Amino acid sequence: MLTAQPPLTSSTACHTLAIYALPFMLALAATRFAYGTGAGWLGTGIVGVVAGVASFGILTLLFAILRAPILRIALALIFAAPAAVAGYALVHGVTAEAVPSPVWRQIFCLAGGAFVGAAAVAQPCKTCPIAHPSNRTTKCTTKVRD
Template sequence: MLFTLAVFALPFFAAVTAGTWAYGTGAGWLGAILVGFVAAGLTFGLGQLLLATVRPTWARLLIAAAFVAPAVVAGFHATHGIVKHTMPSEAWQTAFSIIGAIAVGIVAFACITGMAASSPVAGHVSDT
């Protein structure tokens, strides 16, 4: 579940930020939730659109990195929360947390690029 949800770390952070802002400006709970859902959808949709339409490899890597970086942070903290209860050594906790962060980052990168590769490119008609 962690690997699946890691892809959505950036949209989640965008949703929380936008929802908190909306609540702080007087939108209430319902307004904050709606603004959060819209922000998450727009963030994810815009990322997928950019990955599907942008052609330079360096730009695609930057877009993917924008989604992978929050996933790595989330993977580090999720792994650290687990290993903190299973081993007393802080050095080993940190080592395993870094390994978990790398694993989550790799899986998130594969998922993000896989979703972009499976989406149809604008103007491209498949033979099937």
């Protein structure tokens, strides 16, 4: 039973990293920019962490603030597109030697990308306390005067 734990843990870590692909890619771009402009190793690391946290926070906050369904769907798709690509690449890397048929490998990769993309679409709603359904009250507490 102990030998099954490392693959499960690494699979969970890969899935989690694939879901957060957009904030990671934005943080990576900011890190490369900071390093290219001479921020040094420490400054580069700080800029990358701040950019990643800020991008995830801004995306989650926008998802909570926006009420128009089309805008929320567009924001969720913007969040999910890099995650779907990362999920595809993850499954392709895992199945590169395990699946000899290129057709079946492509089917598995597309399914993996679709599943990770779908999980990323649901992620902004789960992480924002404002938008989470458990924080909404269905009962009106406002008193109406006669």
